[in-house]
Amino acid sequence: MSYVGPDSDGYFDGDGDGPRRPRRFSGGPLTVALAALVPTALAGWLIWQVVGGPGENEPAKTLPAASQSSTAGADTTSPSPSKSDDGKKGDGSPSATPSKPKSKSKPPASSSKPAGSGPLKGKVVVIDPGHNPGNFRHATEINRLVDIGTNRKECDTTGTSTNAGYTEAQFTLDVSRRLRTLLQQQGATVELTQNGDRSWGPCVDERARIGNKAHADAVISVHADGSAAGNRGFHVILPASVNSGSANTTAIAGPSRDLGERVAGNFLRATGSAPSNYIGDGTGLDVRKDLGGLNLSTVPKVFIECGNMRDAKDAALLTSGAWRQKAAQGMSDGIVSFLRG
Known part of the structure; x- marks a missing residue:
């Protein structure tokens, strides 16, 4: 003051192909021969694929509730972007499927990221x-x-x-x-x-x-x-x-x-x-x-x-x-x- 005169969203999309599934076997001599050559457990797994496994167009099975709860603590949302002085910012969201980057508009001048804990909390x-x-x-x-x-x-x-x-x-x-x-x-x-x-x-x-x-x-x-x-x-x-x-x-x-x-x-x-x-x-x-x-x-x-x-x-x-x-x-x-x- 002078006294002359009276302040790309990144995202992880893997390869985009989803989980690979084993080829479906159609039974017959090949199945019998293979079952005879592998351990009993593997044979049982193959039989499940033939009889009860998901087909090409069927939806994937969801995890039981207990299994899902084990991942509840994982951060699946984008972290709050940190804004540097030049206004550049970026974030990442680990996702199993591709998604389009979210557009972000610049916050107004009066905005502020949420206050943390400290002696001035609430001020x-x-x-x-x-x-x-x-x-x-x-x-x-x-x-x-x-x-x-x-x-x-x-x-x-x-x-x-x-x-x-x-x-x-x-x-x-x-x-x-x-x-x-x-x-x-x-x-x-x-x-x-x-x-x-x-x-x-x-x-x-x-x-x-x-x-x-x-x-x-x-x-x-x-x-x-x-x-x-x-x-x-x-x-x-x-x-x-x-x-x-x-x-x-x-x-x-x-x-x-x-x-x-x-x-x-x-x-x-x-x-x-x-x-x-x-x-x-x-x-x-x-x-x-x-x-x-x-x-x-x-x-x-x-x-x-x-x-x-x-x-x-x-x-x-x-x-x-x-x-x-x-x-x-x-x-x-x-x-x-x-x-x-």
Whole structure:
């Protein structure tokens, strides 16, 4: 965020031929001779094939209930696909007969795989990856003014970038995905406001509504700043107490401050980055009433500016995958601390 101006089904089908059956014998001298040359048990088996075995067009016999129960614990369904950052996914289903691959549609941005067990089981967290990599192609759409309670403001912006061209939108989406994984491991249900699956946006008012609709226990909007070189460090933005038009943060200002303080402390601990030297008077905290994503929220929410993309030293951190993992860990630790009280 810049302060200029006010995130083939595989299947196993064997050879497709089904089980082979022994050739049916028609009786007579050949059968008698063969029965005389093999053990009694084998002769009995051959007689069963002649008299009682399934014919070519008869259905195969089903297993008795006891035999079927022995396979009840086998996994005959496709495992839940794991989705990687590039959206590739695959699964397999061991089947005795061929089946057509199932088509899979991409889940919406707000979807989340079921939460597991952990200290955050039953908690809902919404992560808001700031901006969108495609925003610059949609100037008309993102420049549209939307109501943020205190005034009207642009739907969204393109965000900033490093001098080498690594964009804020790329950064926020990567960190948000890492953060999602960490929170899911703690048992939380996690939703993203966008997951690189839409061409632009969403607008700031819609981003707020996504968290509200999810009845989120906590929301964090991930950003990086675009300030002057020499300005370094992170800061967490808290909602001011606002009650104007469609904005009313009076109920969430206190809990949001608690969330922000915990995120700031744990972010510092995990990354080793210092609080901002140009915003927040060294506290790493900043209170604002001009951000629609905060003004319109009805659930605890904060923004985090992870560093200054226009400063070479901060940019070296922001472009490091190892550092971005630490950043995600710091945010996760802060959110876990807040939700566990």
